[in-house]
Amino acid sequence: MTQVRVRFAPSPTGFVHVGSLRTAxxxxxxxxxxxxxxxxxxEDTDQTRYVEGAVENLLNVLQWAGxxxxxxPEKDGPFGPYFQSQRLDIYREHVRYLIENxxxxxxxxxxxxLEKMREQQAAKGLPVMYDGACRAIPKQEALQRMEKEDHVVRLKVPREGETVVDDIIRGRVSFRNELIDDQILLKSDGYPTYHLANVVDDHLMRISHVIRGEEWLPSTPKHVLLYRAFGWQPPQFAHLPLLLNPDRSKLSKRQGDVAVEDYREKGILPQALVNFVALLGWNRGDDQEIFSLQELVESFSLERVNKAGAVFDWHKLEWMNGHYIRNIPEEEYLSVGREWLQKLGIDAGSQEKNDLILKAVRPAINKFSELKEKTALFFQDALQYEPDALDWIARENSKTLFKHILTELEAQNELTLDVFGQVMKSAQKATGLKGKDLWMPVRAAITGMTHGPELPIVLTVLGKSKVEQFLKQAIE
Known part of the structure; x- marks a missing residue:
């Protein structure tokens, strides 16, 4: 194999679609x-769709995803410039060659x-495509008119025969030339369309493999015809399957988030999103689902990419993100968590307490945006009790237990993990309660729930006065 050279060629039109992330x-x-x-x-030749700041956002997303x-851009190579809007003279030169030949x-x-032509074709049930009216204009007359009249330049598609596309994922796909439109290559504003620019650039940049979405497959015969016209060897093509909603319709914003930025905003980790997106259309041939980026590099092949559309399952992404939250190094988890606490306006008064909160809720969150809900119990002024919690508080020995703990706490200046351990040992000895009978009433009284973060951490973060307040509330 000659050196592999591939390209990711997005248009700067706003957010980064998860389908674009998968292509990248x-x-x-x-x-x-x-x-x-x-x-x-x-690929910024469509100036009407250009969004200011989209390139910077794209570079940020790629960096975030690793x-x-x-x-x-920002990494010059031998085949630049890498913005198509800076390559207009190159495209015009190649268009001249096509016209002359x-x-x-x-x-x-x-x-x-053109509008009237389309309406008439649609009314007759014919394919809606250019009728070739200007194909017959003699070349010299056409060249003279080009000097004075507005015009576009179209590909002259052969009227007979077939054009064949060999695709690594889909095999051999044939297209009847009579159904291929005379595609516009150069618009009236002098800018090329995608079809011309991507073929010229892929050749000049020595791209060996074009890996892109399935939506480009119907355009590929036009690209093959262009390669043939220029006398160039086409790259190898691989068209990736569509991304689908759970109802198997094409993934769209109408049914949920489709932008990488949306998932970042929800607190999805880059490792999780990359791992998840890798499995949308590819598998290694076994049932492994958790892959590091390096494992993906070692295992990936286009031959293992499916033809069928891949369903985007938000619940699976959420599960996978929870797996990463619980398994990345603790310092990395705390670093991301601290940013989220700040973003959500959550502060227990010190980094030490904030870190304790983050450690306490780590087993319970699947995305960082859940921190507001999952940390709420650390910041309550009065408790609302779950029915199960009320059952534990109402038990015969519970109020005796609470009163003993309150008495023990009065003698302490502050509530630390060590102090709490001593207080609970004393309570066990005084009441004879142990195990669930000792711990569940205390959890119910101090959190209003029977499940949640480790109780010693909750008590340490709440502090002595808040714990005393909640115990008194439970007694009453």
Whole structure:
């Protein structure tokens, strides 16, 4: 195999779709697996859809996900520039070649004529595509008119035969040329369409494999025809399966979040999202579901990518994120958690107490946005009791237990883990209660619940006066 060179080529039109993240990831994994190069190319030729700040956001998302590239914005390489808007002269030069060699032609049709043509075709049940009205204009006349009249440039698709696409994932796919539109290659504003720009750039940047979404497969015969017109060897193609909602409709914002930024806002870790997205269409051939990025690099192959659409299961992502929250190094967990506490306005008065809270709720959260709800018990002024908690508080020995603890606490200046341990030993000896009978009434009285974070941590964070307040409330 010649050196593997792949590209991720997004348009800067706003947020980063999870489908785009998967495309970036598969290109990254394929490049790293084969010790190849990953090129980041910004396809910004559609100026009407350009969003200010979208490129910076994209670079931020890739960095957050740990997907580094080898050439592109901020990483100059030998085949730049890597913004298509800075390559317009290159595209115009290649369009001239196509026109001169009868592979393309200028089209002078007005928007009104094209609209009327489409309406008539639709009314007759015909395929809606350009009718070739300007194909027959003699070349010299067309070149003269180009000097004075608004025009686009179209690909001259052969009227007969088939164009075949060999795809690593889908095998051989044939397209009847009579159903392929004479695609616009250069718009009237002088900017190229995706079809021309991506073929020219993929060739000039020596891209060996084009790995992209299935939605581009119907356009690929046009790209193959362009490669043929230029006399170039096409790259190998691999079209990735669609991402689907649980009802198997195409993944869309109408049924839930589709932007990487949305999942970051929910407190999804990059390791979890990358791991989850890797499995949307690919598997190693076994039932392993948790992969580090390095394991993905070692295991990935395009031959293991499925043709069928992949269902985006939010519950599985949430489960996977919970797994990572509980298994990443503690200092990494605390570092992310501290940022989230600050973001959510949660503060127990010191980093030591904040860290205790984070450790206490770690087993219970699946995403960091749940911290507000899961830490609420540390910041209550009055308790609301669950029915099970009321049952424990109402037990015969519970009030005696609470009174003994209150008496013991009066002699203490503060409530630490050591002090609490001594108080509970004393209570056990005085009441004869042990195990659940000792601990559950105390948990119920101080948290209003029968399940939750480790009780000693809760008491330490609440502090002596709050614990005394809640015990008195339980007695009453």
């Amino acid at each position: 990831l598969y290109n990254f994994l394929f490049a790293r697996h084969h010790q190849g190069k990953l090129v980041l190319r910004i 997907l580094d590239y080898d050439e592109g 009868d592979f393309a032609y200028p089209c002078f049709c007005s928007a009104e004529r």
